Amino acid sequence: MRLTFFKFTLSIVLSVLMLMSCQEKVVEVSLENHAIIPIPVNVSTTDSDFLLDKAVTIFMEEGQDLDAISNLLQSWIYEATGLNLDVVQKENDKKIHLRIDEDFTSYKEAYRIDIQSDKIELIGSDQAGLFYAAQSFRQLLDGVKGKKILIQGGVIEDHPAYEYRGMMLDVARHFFPLADVKQLIDQLASYKINHLHLHLSDDQGWRIEIKSWPLLAIVGGANEVGGGDGGYYTQEEYKELVAYASQKFITIVPEIDMPSHTNAALNAYGILNPGITVPEEFAQAIDWKAFGLEEDSRATPYHTGIDVGFSSLDIRSETTYQFVEDVIRELAAITPGPYFHIGGDESLIVPMDDYVYFIERTQDLVKKYGKTTIGWDEVAHAKLFPSSIAQFWAKAENAALAIDQGAKVLISPAVRTYLDMKYDSTTHIGLKWAAYIDLDDAYNWEPTKLHESIQRKDILGVEAPLWTETVETRADIEYLVFPRLAAIAEIAWSPESRRSWEDFSRRIKNHGKSWERNGVNFYRSPKVEWE
Numbered sequence: 001m002r003l004t005f006f007k008f009t010l011s012i013v014l015s016v017l018m019l020m021s022c023q024e025k026v027v028e029v030s031l032e033n034h035a036i037i038p039i040p041v042n043v044s045t046t047d048s049d050f051l052l053d054k055a056v057t058i059f060m061e062e063g064q065d066l067d068a069i070s071n072l073l074q075s076w077i078y079e080a081t082g083l084n085l086d087v088v089q090k091e092n093d094k095k096i097h098l099r100i101d102e103d104f105t106s107y108k109e110a111y112r113i114d115i116q117s118d119k120i121e122l123i124g125s126d127q128a129g130l131f132y133a134a135q136s137f138r139q140l141l142d143g144v145k146g147k148k149i150l151i152q153g154g155v156i157e158d159h160p161a162y163e164y165r166g167m168m169l170d171v172a173r174h175f176f177p178l179a180d181v182k183q184l185i186d187q188l189a190s191y192k193i194n195h196l197h198l199h200l201s202d203d204q205g206w207r208i209e210i211k212s213w214p215l216l217a218i219v220g221g222a223n224e225v226g227g228g229d230g231g232y233y234t235q236e237e238y239k240e241l242v243a244y245a246s247q248k249f250i251t252i253v254p255e256i257d258m259p260s261h262t263n264a265a266l267n268a269y270g271i272l273n274p275g276i277t278v279p280e281e282f283a284q285a286i287d288w289k290a291f292g293l294e295e296d297s298r299a300t301p302y303h304t305g306i307d308v309g310f311s312s313l314d315i316r317s318e319t320t321y322q323f324v325e326d327v328i329r330e331l332a333a334i335t336p337g338p339y340f341h342i343g344g345d346e347s348l349i350v351p352m353d354d355y356v357y358f359i360e361r362t363q364d365l366v367k368k369y370g371k372t373t374i375g376w377d378e379v380a381h382a383k384l385f386p387s388s389i390a391q392f393w394a395k396a397e398n399a400a401l402a403i404d405q406g407a408k409v410l411i412s413p414a415v416r417t418y419l420d421m422k423y424d425s426t427t428h429i430g431l432k433w434a435a436y437i438d439l440d441d442a443y444n445w446e447p448t449k450l451h452e453s454i455q456r457k458d459i460l461g462v463e464a465p466l467w468t469e470t471v472e473t474r475a476d477i478e479y480l481v482f483p484r485l486a487a488i489a490e491i492a493w494s495p496e497s498r499r500s501w502e503d504f505s506r507r508i509k510n511h512g513k514s515w516e517r518n519g520v521n522f523y524r525s526p527k528v529e530w531e
C-alpha cells in the first residue's frame with residue numbers, strides 16, 4: 001500500500017516535470033516600448049502578434065542578392081535569442097520575409113518592418129534599407145533570451161533625415177590596428193551610421209602607405225603622441241578595411257590633413273619644407289640608422305606632443321604639388337567612396353593668400369582624380385566648388401561663407417559632437433577646450449538651429465569626430481564613443497519631432513545592458529538611471 005502510494009506520487013511529479021520542460025516560457029517583446037536607437041520615423045501597433053520559435057524560417061526573395069543580409073539576420077537572431085533559424089528560398093507557413101522593393105517609398109536607405117500573426121516582413125527600398133531593417137529588428141530582440149518569443153504586432157516605417165551620418169577616427173595621434181577599426185565599424189553600423197572618416201595624417205604620424213613616397217609611412221608613421229611605436233596601414237590593408245566597411249554599408253572617407261598638421265610628412269621628406277621648428281619639449285630625433293637610411297638633414301624631428309599649428313607644407317614650391325597630387329592619386333584609386341578630405345584646419349603659420357592658393361590648387365587635384373573635396377570649415381575662405389563640402393567644427397561664419405558659395409556643410413560643432421571632449425571634470429581621458437559634453441548635451445540640439453545661415457537644404461549631414469591625443473586603446477575609444485555616439489546618430493537619422501531626451505534616456509538603458517553583455521566599455525552617465 002505504501003509503495004503504491006509512493007509510485008503514484010512519483011509518477012505525478014515526473015509528469016509535471018516533463019510538462020514543464022516541454023512548455024517553455026513565452027517571452028514577450030513589446031513594440032510599443034521598444035528601445036530602438038535612432039528612433040524610427042513611425043511605429044504603430046496592432047494585436048496581430050507573431051510567435052517567433054524554431055518553426056520560423058528566414059525567407060529571402062530570389063534574384064535580389066540577399067544572402068549576406070539574410071545570414072547576418074540569422075546570426076543576430078541566434079546571438080540575441082539562441083534560436084537558430086534556417087535561411088530558405090521557398091515560402092513556408094511562418095516566416096520572416098526579406099525583400100527589396102524600390103517602389104514602396106521614394107526615400108533611400110528606407111525600410112519597413114511589418115509584424116503580422118503569420119509573418120514578419122522586412123522591406124528595404126535598397127540594400128542599405130534592408131540592412132537597417134535587420135538592425136532595428138536586432139535591437140528589438142536585444143536581450144530577449146528564449147525559444148518562444150511573442151512579438152507585438154505592428155509596423156515600423158523608417159528613413160534617414162540626412163544622407164551623411166558619420167564618425168571620424170583620428171588614427172594619426174595614436175594608431176589603431178585594423179581589428180579595432182573593424183570592431184568600430186560594426187558598432188557604427190548598428191546605429192545606422194554610414195560614413196567613417198579616417199584622419200590618416202597629422203603632425204604626430206602618417207598612417208597610410210604611399211608607394212611613390214614610401215618614407216611617409218615608414219619614417220613618418222613610426223611614432224605617435226607620447227613617443228610610441230605608431231604604425232600605418234598598407235594599401236592592401238586599407239582596401240580590406242574599405243571592403244569590410246562596404247559590407248556594413250559604410251563609406252570610408254580618407255583625410256590627409258594639409259597644408260598644416262603635416263609634421264609627419266616633414267619627418268620623412270625634409271624637402272617638403274625645410275626650416276619648420278617643432279616645439280622643443282616634445283621633439284624626438286629620428287633614428288635613421290634603425291630604418292637603414294641616410295639621415296635627411298632637412299627633415300624635422302618627430303612631434304610627440306599635442307600642440308597644433310606649427311607645421312606646414314611649402315605653399316609656393318612645385319615639389320609640394322607633386323607630392324599632393326601623388327598622394328591624392330594613390331589614395332583616390334583605392335577609395336571607392338565619393339569624398340576626399342583635405343583637412344585645411346588650423347594653418348596658423350600660413351598667410352591667408354597662401355592658404356587660399358593651396359586649398360584651390362588642391363581642390364582642383366581632388367577633382368582631377370574624380371573625388372569631391374571635404375575640408376574643415378576654414379577652407380571656405382578659398383573659392384569652393386558648389387559640390388565641395390565644408391565641415392563646420394568651429395566657426396559658423398565659415399559655414400556661412402561656404403553656403404554663400406553654394407557648397408554644403410557637414411555638421412560637427414565641437415561643443416556638441418566632439419567625442420574627445422570629457423564628459424565632466426572627472427573624466428580620466430579626453431580634452432576640454434570646447435566643452436564638457438555629457439550625454440544630454442550630445443543629445444539636446446538640432447542641426448538646423450545652430451546658426452541662421454545654416455538651413456536644412458545646406459546640410460549634407462552630421463559627423464562626430466574622435467580625436468585621439470589622449471586615446472590609446474580600444475577601451476579608451478569605446479569609453480568616449482558610448483553612449484554619446486547613440487545620441488549623435490539619433491540627431492543624424494531621426495526627425496526632430498520624434499526626439500525627446502526623456503524617451504532617449506529610457507531607451508539607452510537597454511543599450512547599456514547590451515554593451516555590458518558584450519564587453520563594450522561605456523560611460524555610465526549620471527543623467528541616466530542605468531539598470
Ligand code: TNX
Nearest residue numbers: 308345346376393420431467
Ligand atoms: C582641433 S578639430 C583640431 C584637432 C585636434 C582637436 C582636439 C580640428 C579640425 N582640429 O587637430 O585634435 O582640436 O579636440
